[in-house]
Amino acid sequence: MLSVSRSATVIGLEAAPVRVEVDISVGLPAFTIVGLPDAAIREARERVRSGISNSEFDFPLKRITVNLAPGDVKKEGPSFDLPIALATLAASGFMAGERFNEYLVAGELSLTGEVKRISGALSVAAKARELGFKGVVVPRGNAEEASLIQGLRVMPVANLRDAVDFFNGAYEPPPSEVNLREISGQITDYGVDFLEVKGQEHVKRGLEVAAAGAHNVLMLGPPGSGKTMLARRLPTVMPELSFEEAVEITRIYSVAGMLGSGQQLIRTRPFRAPHHTISSAGLAGGGSSPRPGEISLSHHGILFLDELPEFGKHVLEVLRQPLEDGVVTISRASGTLTYPAEFMLISSMNPCPCGFLGYRGRSCSCTPQAVQRYRSRISGPLLDRIDIHVEVGRLPKEALVSRELGEASEEVRRRVEAARARQRERFGASRTLTNAAMEAREIRRFCTLEGTAAALLERAIDRLALSGRAYERILKVARTIADLAVEEQIGVEHVAEAIQYRALDRGGTQ
């Protein structure tokens, strides 16, 4: 007897449909799986056998052959347990297999017959909808995320029995549904707020400008000056996530298996702070069974690299393409994958190897050459993609004990959102969405300087020995500052402030 159930395997962020064909024939008892399965799928034999027996079905003592078609696509993960078990039961006549064609099935079996959470359920559901399936049968723990896909029946099952009963028509689990209006009405809570940061006004201002124009940031400051604390609060002033953005993020986390049980939609902008010992595969994604890396996990959020010069040179190089294109492409012998990676890079470094350069009350023990060497560890091309450098000073004691609270994140976010709206309006239908993403042509068009502002910039470049690469960056940032100030024309004070954010470019004068 032959029976075919339908499932899918996740490649990158996309699911690819897979036919699970099970043939049971007379012969010596055997259980073979073919069709480029990985180790996890080969082990499915044991889980399926026990899962079936422990769900009070008889496991057929015959020759069982499972084929996962198409045969040339590598398949991986334990999510084929459930479709294999169902097709096996159907092939041996324990259940009806007529509705197999209407539903994509995915789920991992435990030996007791329970169906356990899988990763990538959201991608499977999206594919089901795209291919015109009526619905998906997924583990209960994945029901919430899968139901984000509209116009699809999501059938959550807790164990193998439920699934069999559902296909037999004996049991109709309440389909998981989601009220989109309700979701988008919820208030995003990050648990942290800018008002908790004492002092550091110019750093907060720098981060506000960065959020408004989606500029990448480098913070320079001694250890313990609050760089991490400040960076962690940056998502709270960024614009609210749109539903589409939230779904994109959720999908990445779903594939990475990092979605909490019962979590439906990730509604906060991600903040990722990988340690500097991370490998390039860890940062960019990949590995033998590809997984999104930290840069994709920071999609629509913040990638915070603390102690930037400590990261491996090769590791930092992988940032260049995603910073430019917003996606990361991973090429392996088995094929090429693309993960989204539109993130803001917030990095930090000490001003010098010992960390105390410019710190009042403690002198720095580094030679000027050592400082130079330390700073030059960050490559020019990477530095070219960082528009804003802010110096984070260590706070005096009075500021730390003061009761004064800063401005709340919500107020800052309102200004940021208004500035973003101005940018969208300006760029209209073009691909550019933010000031940071402007290309040379757009800079020429939208960042014109009038008399005094142009003269100021020229004088500053000359007198402060700013490097050539500073010029365009200053223009972009000045554009954002003007947007925050609701000004059409970039004024002299906007240029002046933008110049303040080029600490690392200043030549001999510092």
Next chain:
Amino acid sequence: MSALDYWLCICQVPALYSRAGGLAGKLGGADAVWLATRAELRAVGCSEQAADEIVKGRRGIRPDAVVEKLEKTGARVVSFDAKVATGARGGVGNEGARAARVGRNEGATAVGNRSADIGGSATSGESTDRYPESLAEVAAPPQLLFIRGRPLDQLIGGIAVVGSRRATAYGKSMAESLGREIVMAGLPVVSGLARGIDASAHQGALESEAGTVAVLGCGVDIVYPPENKRLMSSIAEAGWILSEYPPGTAPLAAHFPARNRIIAGLSMAVVVVEAAEKSGALITADCALDQGKEVFAVPGSVRSPQSKGTHKLLKQGAALIESAEDLLEYLGIPNRSMRSGVETDEREQEILDRLGWEPVHLDDIVRASGDMSEVANTLLLLELKGLVNKDHGGFYIRVR
């Protein structure tokens, strides 16, 4: 080959060039030094190893190599020798170099006016390059002096302002004001174009036409340290860049103590702004004392390691100065127009008053008076006017 040609050969062999002054005295002239046999070298006290190195190094060396580099970089050269040979009044500089370029084979001794005729450009009588007299009096005067910038005889009576490469904001601010005030009194400022105090002193001195002299420990065409590139090209336009090493010479550590005697030699007095306990600036001060010149020191905090060296000088009897006014009074130089005419508007003055001579943080200024963009703008304008300097970590300090 002319004497200058021999010197241009000698300067390409470091082992020989470093001993050339002494050898010339014993052997009698550049040609004798260049052509000395191994035995002669041994006889006048060269070690076996040094003689070997010299003999080997001399092979295949021609003066053209240096002349070509001079032409390419627009630099000139004067020799100590020529000064002695032609007397204190004889112009050697430009013409000497030109002789090397044009009429190299015309005769061994023709370095003076004749070669100027051959070169066809009669700059003699006007400004020329002449080996500085004050430098000729130094114990081991540099045999050659390579020059970029203004003609050398316009360089009279410099004041050296030197100090630590790892300077504090206070030190840099002091060096900049001293540099500015000294040139405003009509005296050129001599320093070493290093990071820190040196760079600030040059920067301040660029503001007036008395000019500034950078004495390098590498070739005059080499930018070192790299961040002083812009400063160096401004000095090449408005001042002098000098070195005893031929163009293309790398900045070797051994060159720097040696160039300090030139800094002292070109100056009437040496001012040490900030120096740690062991600092190159103290070598310059020692050279100045050996040459019988005044040494001044700017005091700092007794707790600052960057002022340990200057305080040591003060204890040993150096004169303490708080401003260029003190210095000029001490040297008996009339003090012209110390007040510079930088105009500030009301708002700039307000911020300036808020800033002290100690670093103030940007946040404090913003908290006290208004909006970030506006304060940043005013501070930048003040910085561009040279009234304020930015220090690490978002601090600002008043410079004058």
